[in-house]
Amino acid sequence: MRLHSGRQLHVSTGRRRTGITAVVLRAGRCGNTWIWTALFISGRLNARERSLIANVAREVSGIEWQLREVPYKKRMAVLQGLAGHELEGWITESVIEALEADGTTGEITDPVLVTASHANYGHSVDDVTMITMLDEAVDLHIRNHGLKRPVETHETPWHAGLASVVVNAELDGLYVSDGIGDVSECVDRSTGAEQGASQRWDTSALVAFDSVVDDELRAALLKLLVGNRGWDPEEGPDIEKWERGTFSDTAMQSGRKRGAGWGLRKRALIELCGEPPRRQTPRAIVELQSRLCKLIADANAGKGEVIVCRMPPVYGDDVLPLAVNAPVAEDGDMYSWHIDADPYALPSSSWTDCFGRYLNRCPGRPRFVSALVYLSPKWHEDWGGPTRFLDPPSGEVLSIYPKPGRLVLMDQDISHSVTAPRKAAGRRPRYSLVLKLVLHGAVIRLADPSWGEPEMIGSARGQLRGSKRQ
Numbered sequence: 001m002r003l004h005s006g007r008q009l010h011v012s013t014g015r016r017r018t019g020i021t022a023v024v025l026r027a028g029r030c031g032n033t034w035i036w037t038a039l040f041i042s043g044r045l046n047a048r049e050r051s052l053i054a055n056v057a058r059e060v061s062g063i064e065w066q067l068r069e070v071p072y073k074k075r076m077a078v079l080q081g082l083a084g085h086e087l088e089g090w091i092t093e094s095v096i097e098a099l100e101a102d103g104t105t106g107e108i109t110d111p112v113l114v115t116a117s118h119a120n121y122g123h124s125v126d127d128v129t130m131i132t133m134l135d136e137a138v139d140l141h142i143r144n145h146g147l148k149r150p151v152e153t154h155e156t157p158w159h160a161g162l163a164s165v166v167v168n169a170e171l172d173g174l175y176v177s178d179g180i181g182d183v184s185e186c187v188d189r190s191t192g193a194e195q196g197a198s199q200r201w202d203t204s205a206l207v208a209f210d211s212v213v214d215d216e217l218r219a220a221l222l223k224l225l226v227g228n229r230g231w232d233p234e235e236g237p238d239i240e241k242w243e244r245g246t247f248s249d250t251a252m253q254s255g256r257k258r259g260a261g262w263g264l265r266k267r268a269l270i271e272l273c274g275e276p277p278r279r280q281t282p283r284a285i286v287e288l289q290s291r292l293c294k295l296i297a298d299a300n301a302g303k304g305e306v307i308v309c310r311m312p313p314v315y316g317d318d319v320l321p322l323a324v325n326a327p328v329a330e331d332g333d334m335y336s337w338h339i340d341a342d343p344y345a346l347p348s349s350s351w352t353d354c355f356g357r358y359l360n361r362c363p364g365r366p367r368f369v370s371a372l373v374y375l376s377p378k379w380h381e382d383w384g385g386p387t388r389f390l391d392p393p394s395g396e397v398l399s400i401y402p403k404p405g406r407l408v409l410m411d412q413d414i415s416h417s418v419t420a421p422r423k424a425a426g427r428r429p430r431y432s433l434v435l436k437l438v439l440h441g442a443v444i445r446l447a448d449p450s451w452g453e454p455e456m457i458g459s460a461r462g463q464l465r466g467s468k469r470q
């Protein structure tokens, strides 16, 4: 059931002392049914948060909400009877803003999902019903904000048996503690050392494959990055699609002009990132996504379903789920270490409201993974330009050579860096494409144990166990 202003809820407006328009909602009758406006608050919120939410909701809406505490796993507050109402956004935003303003400045705090439900169970709501209702409210939030949209795929004859693993590595080893529920207790921020039974040894994973992107698909992907006017591929990136001084890189780099690298022009980038319903996904990208889904399903065979999604705009609309790079030796571009994303340190958004902040690979939580593909038609060993992956505790580096068509699947919180090609590469761009993904599943692996023992880099070997994560 949806509520409409004025019919089921009586709405009148007034003025608050602050000068902001205040609205008075009252519970009202819808046909023969009474609408009950109740505020459900998860037992995981502390007393201060609960009273802040209740006070702001009352102040902004003008109603006395019936307060109900729910034994719920997520940190959330649901305004029952408000979903679909024209004031829903305003009231929920006001509560969110008040919570954020109340949070200790500068510290990462655990977000609260404040949302509305249109369920109408009247007064007699038992715990089980409340939990069902809250589950529905979470699903609605995920749908409304596009937080879990599977990537577009199609039927493909390619199958995972064709892939060959060329690097299977783990790095950045650390003991972490996983919290129960929804928040960042995943990491023990005080010591990082072995503590209690809930400690878990965690490493980031990186797997490189050949024969996932064959030459036909590599060429089709590269075609999306070059114009149609017959640009000489040895003359740098095609200026029909690329320009100097822009970059389409990561959150770490956005907002900070690092050099003046080549970046795709806005139009080309929009086309590349297109997704239904507003745009079409380029066919070559759909094929790549289809192969990635098969590959990931294969790595997780027998472990349950893994849903592969594009990374939602967790860093705002400027950081896209797709990045491209075209470093050129002679342009003297500089590259520094960066991570693509870390679910533990995301700014507040509809994503953190719902999923909280947690260490990547926290069991049961969405895993942030990047798929990097090298797209140049040929690349000689002596042209250089590897991607470098860092194990911060030991300083050890794993380099991967940008062989045409090679695919690297990696945890997004791994520190890594592009390297500029050597002079010998001349003006040839070293093209790469990065798809930023979020994988949902109960258990998520990047490599199947039957693919062999991973190579342990630096701290992943375990000598540095107990060291702190930065």
Ligand SMILES: O=C(O)CCC(=O)C(=O)O
Binding pocket: 248, 249, 250, 323, 324, 325, 340, 372, 386, 387, 388, 416, 417, 418, 419, 431, 432, 433, 434
């Ligand atoms: O091209 C590469 O080597 C890596 C690119 C990358 O890290 C990125 O675009 O985020």
Ligand SMILES: [Fe+2]
Binding pocket: 250, 338, 339, 340, 416, 434
């Ligand atoms: Fe990156």
